[in-house]
Amino acid sequence: MKFFKTMVALPLIVAFFAVGCAVRQPIQQAFTPTIFNSDDYVSAIDNFLIILDASSSMDDIYNGNEKFFTAREIVKHLSQTLPELNQNAGLRSFGHSRQVSDKLTVLFYGMEKYTREGLKEKSALITVAGGTSPMHKAMTAAIEDLENFSGKTAVVIISDCQEAVGLESPITLKTARELKNQMGQEICFYPVFVGDDEEGMILMEEIAAIGKCGFVTKADKLMTGIGMGQFVEDIFLTEKPLTEKPIVEAPPPAPEAVPPPEVVKVWVVDETHFDFDKIIIKPAGFEFLDKVVNVLIARPDLFVKIQGHTDSIGTRKYNDTLSMRRAEAVKAYLADKGIDENRISCEGFGFSKPVASNKTDKGRALNRRVELFPVTK
Structure with missing residues (x-):
């Protein structure tokens, strides 16, 4: 009788392990x-x-x-x-x-x-x-x-x-x-x-x-x-460049006075300058922030407040952290370009200050932003 039970159980055990192994096979x-x-x-x-x-x-x-x-x-x-x-x-x-x-x-x-x-x-x-x-x-x-x-x-x-x-x-x-x-x-x-x-x-x-x-x-x-x-x-x-042309030296052009961009009430670094849910500034944002740098260099009397914002997807704690870290990423970029860090302050508001409805894709996109406010002291 014991032998019969063992013979019945053995195939079941083998089948169990076979199924277990099959689950672990990589897709x-x-x-x-x-x-x-x-x-x-x-x-x-x-x-x-x-x-x-x-x-x-x-x-x-x-x-x-x-x-x-x-x-x-x-x-x-x-x-x-x-x-x-x-x-x-x-x-x-x-x-x-x-x-x-x-x-x-x-x-x-x-x-x-x-x-x-x-x-x-x-x-x-x-x-x-x-x-x-x-x-x-x-x-x-x-x-x-x-x-x-x-x-x-x-x-x-x-x-x-x-x-x-x-x-x-x-x-x-x-x-x-x-x-x-x-x-x-x-x-x-x-x-x-x-x-x-x-x-x-x-x-x-x-x-x-x-x-x-x-x-x-x-x-x-x-x-x-x-x-x-x-x-x-x-x-x-x-x-590689498609064709290699001989280098012809030309006289340098006369320098032109390029006025810095005007001082606005607020600069907005929107979602096009960040990947979704990321803090790394995309190359598309470099040119925009370089214009801000030009203004701050031309106007040493200006300070800037950086405020980070997110849409409502995710927890409050996560979005508060994400908004602050995006603001700090912008601050780091300005500082790397020579702007004194003492002229820059950062705040993160998460999704507490939306500018549009978080019920639509377009509204959420508008809410994912970093705002820079130039101020004088």
């Missing part, structure tokens, strides 16, 4: 890489370092796949898309399972001349996630990785930021600043966020802001050929 998405002809482009950067999160939280499921599978696919997609243009490259991971390494962080590739096959081959060595998540350890090690390299440098951080949020957040930001101080204006951070945790996204945006020239990208975008192509073109490539 393979079709990926057709964007082709960039190396004859048509030059590299916009001299060096890049990928920092890959292989910690235990990356085992969690996001959009039907383990986050670690998504992260490693992004590295693979990058190697399929980015042409070899004499860049220096590296791949460092952190928080791995002991099946991969008993070290907290490992430089699996580089720093060396980038090859597509080299990056793909070395990333395949990071097979599973499963350890702790000391992102700051990887950032500290990156300081040594890059200490002998100069020129424009991109640091791509692929992570869900789960374990780094909280007590480790200040030290993570501290090490990012140390890396920025080492490389100066030449380094930019380009975090790739895997997941949907709000606090993790905020930390990623703070890291990008430290570089003053990078931006955060959602991992979902880079799982498509078009999305990865845009990412590569925005960060890594510069198009």
Whole structure:
């Protein structure tokens, strides 16, 4: 009788594990890489370092796949898309399972001349996630990785930021600043966020802001050929001019006196100058803010109050923080252009001061804004 029960139960156990294993199988998405002809482009950067999160939280499921599978696919997609243009490259991971390494962080590739096959081959060595998540350890090690390299440098951080949020957040930001101080204006951070945790996204945006020239990208975008192509073109490539004309020296034109733009009651930095739910100023906003800078330089008696506003999507706490951080991003831009910070103050009002209805797309767009009020003291 016991033998009969065992024979009946055994297929059920096998079936249970088979179903469990089937659930964990990754969902393979079709990926057709964007082709960039190396004859048509030059590299916009001299060096890049990928920092890959292989910690235990990356085992969690996001959009039907383990986050670690998504992260490693992004590295693979990058190697399929980015042409070899004499860049220096590296791949460092952190928080791995002991099946991969008993070290907290490992430089699996580089720093060396980038090859597509080299990056793909070395990333395949990071097979599973499963350890702790000391992102700051990887950032500290990156300081040594890059200490002998100069020129424009991109640091791509692929992570869900789960374990780094909280007590480790200040030290993570501290090490990012140390890396920025080492490389100066030449380094930019380009975090790739895997997941949907709000606090993790905020930390990623703070890291990008430290570089003053990078931006955060959602991992979902880079799982498509078009999305990865845009990412590569925005960060890594510069198009060659179509024709090379001989340089003919001409006498410099006579300087013309260009009056600064008039002082208005309020300058509005609207949603066209920020991506939705982001604090990084888009290039479209540079020309607008440069006009504000011209006014403040021409009128040293002027001070400016910067007020950030949002639409009503999201919690009050989140929008209050987002509005203040956008105002501070504008302040940082003005200060970088030479405007004394003592002439600038910031406030964040969240969605408490709408200028239009939050019930329509158009109204919400008008409410997502930063206002600059010139005042005299």
